[in-house]
Amino acid sequence: MTAPDEKLSYEQARAELASVVERLEAGGSSLEESLALWERGERLADICQRWLDGARERLDAVRQSRETAS
Numbered sequence: 001m002t003a004p005d006e007k008l009s010y011e012q013a014r015a016e017l018a019s020v021v022e023r024l025e026a027g028g029s030s031l032e033e034s035l036a037l038w039e040r041g042e043r044l045a046d047i048c049q050r051w052l053d054g055a056r057e058r059l060d061a062v063r064q065s066r067e068t069a070s
Helices: 012-028 033-070
Strands: none
Touching: 012 033
16 A cells, blocks of 8 residues: 555545446446556555454444443
């Protein structure tokens, strides 16, 4: 992943991913462009998944701390 990608918020990555999917579904792109879009979509999906995994970890940590406190 490139440095600018690391700075994308979940919302930014999700919005760009939706745009990539729309472009792929619309068709009309060359094979090379379609492959580049697909690769970009994969990177964006990974970014979104990392954000979601991090959110899950934070929620689990809060739940765990509440359970041990009671």
